[in-house]
Amino acid sequence: xxxxxxxxxxxxxxxxxxxxxxxxxxxxxxxxxxxxxxxxxxxxxxxxxxxxxxxxxxxxxxxxxxxxxxxxxxxxxxxxxxxxxxxxxxxxxxxxxxxxxxxxxxxxxxxxxxxxxxxxxxxxxxxxxxxxxxxxxxxxxxxxxxxxxxxxx
Amino acid sequence: xxxxxxxxxxxxxxxxxxxxxxxxxxxxxxxxxxxxxxxxxxxxxxxxxxxxxxxxxxxxxxxxxxxxxxxxxxxxxxxxxxxxxxxxxxxxxxxxxxxxxxxxxxxxxxxxxxxxxxxxxxxxxxxxxxxxxxxxxxxxxxxxxxxxxxxxx
DNA sequence: CTCCTTGCAAATTGTTTGCATACCT
DNA sequence: AGGTATGCAAACAATTTGCAAGGAG
Numbered sequence: 001x002x003x004x005x006x007x008x009x010x011x012x013x014x015x016x017x018x019x020x021x022x023x024x025x026x027x028x029x030x031x032x033x034x035x036x037x038x039x040x041x042x043x044x045x046x047x048x049x050x051x052x053x054x055x056x057x058x059x060x061x062x063x064x065x066x067x068x069x070x071x072x073x074x075x076x077x078x079x080x081x082x083x084x085x086x087x088x089x090x091x092x093x094x095x096x097x098x099x100x101x102x103x104x105x106x107x108x109x110x111x112x113x114x115x116x117x118x119x120x121x122x123x124x125x126x127x128x129x130x131x132x133x134x135x136x137x138x139x140x141x142x143x144x145x146x147x148x149x150x151x152x153x
Numbered sequence: 154x155x156x157x158x159x160x161x162x163x164x165x166x167x168x169x170x171x172x173x174x175x176x177x178x179x180x181x182x183x184x185x186x187x188x189x190x191x192x193x194x195x196x197x198x199x200x201x202x203x204x205x206x207x208x209x210x211x212x213x214x215x216x217x218x219x220x221x222x223x224x225x226x227x228x229x230x231x232x233x234x235x236x237x238x239x240x241x242x243x244x245x246x247x248x249x250x251x252x253x254x255x256x257x258x259x260x261x262x263x264x265x266x267x268x269x270x271x272x273x274x275x276x277x278x279x280x281x282x283x284x285x286x287x288x289x290x291x292x293x294x295x296x297x298x299x300x301x302x303x304x305x306x
Numbered sequence: 307c308t309c310c311t312t313g314c315a316a317a318t319t320g321t322t323t324g325c326a327t328a329c330c331t
Numbered sequence: 332a333g334g335t336a337t338g339c340a341a342a343c344a345a346t347t348t349g350c351a352a353g354g355a356g
Contacts, residue, residue, distance in 0.1 A: 019311090020309090024311085056313085060311080063311085063312085082321090083345060106288065112283070126294060130256065130267070135297070138293045139292045140291045140292075141290045142290065142291070144288070145285050149284070174330075175330075175337080208337090212323085212337080216337085
């Protein structure tokens with residue numbers, strides 16, 4: 001039923017804009033939903049959608065991700081590994097808490113997720129101070145993970 | 154004299170690793186320093202260095218930026234416009250406060266810098282909780298700027 | 307029936323690499 | 332001298348775009 005909710009949301013927003021509900025669009029959203037918590041590249045999503053719908057083209061996946069992002073149905077994040085990643089996090093904020101923060105080790109390039117929910121006050125402050133309406137955020141810390149720190153010693 | 158400091162730092166770190174002090178490396182660092190506060194792409198830097206040293210190649214700029222980043226002499230940031238940006242911020246933390254945070258408008262793509270210095274406690278907490286040694290961070294807020302909010306109304 | 311959307315392939319763009327030459331130390 | 336760096340051009344990889352054919356409303 002969680003599934004239903006976002007699917008209906010997508011359908012509604014498409015209709016609203018005079019756009020069409022297609023298998024491809026539904027499947028991309030569905031794959032993202034079934035993998036909530038993962039940070040998926042367009043290629044990842046393409047691979048998974050292809051299993052059930054081999055005719056789909058990679059370009060369509062890119063176009064759909066852009067669309068879903070424009071409609072604020074998915075979040076984008078960039079871990080500096082050369083490709084943009086997507087997740088459905090933001091939408092599900094209500095129930096399952098997602099990890100929007102990452103510790104990135106400069107030595108081994110490991111990405112360690114880190115709990116969220118520390119920036120709510122800051123977001124409120126920004127809205128009051130600047131009039132900027134915050135929808136989402138992305139926070140990365142660069143440094144050295146414990147293991148690499150010990151190697152250096 | 155601020156100039157001198159980072160230049161000497163670079164020379165020392167190069168020597169330390171058995172690498173060489175070249176005009177190109179000094180000039181890339183110098184351009185970054187003279188433009189502290191700007192978020193510069195490799196191409197931006199290439200353009201500026203070329204004015205004084207037209208023989209330089211773009212590939213050298215890329216290689217040098219990677220090197221400076223490895224040595225923690227420059228910071229990297231990604232504003233999701235398709236290219237990586239560099240600035241010297243971190244090094245100068247002592248005197249001139251830099252804006253490490255950005256509000257990115259999803260509608261008009263404007264990037265609004267936002268003051269720093271809000272995450273020091275959080276960094277300390279991370280170090281204690283995870284053993285991850287934080288060197289730098291990057292924080293982006295996505296949303297709608299005041300102007301775009303008003304347009305929507 | 308009319309646009310919107312798709313798949314394919316070609317085009318783009320930021321970045322990296324191979325290699326012969328040039329330059330620090 | 333000896334290995335490191337450089338410039339150039341070619342190679343790459345992620346993403347975008349043009350276009351004819353297909354599909355939703």
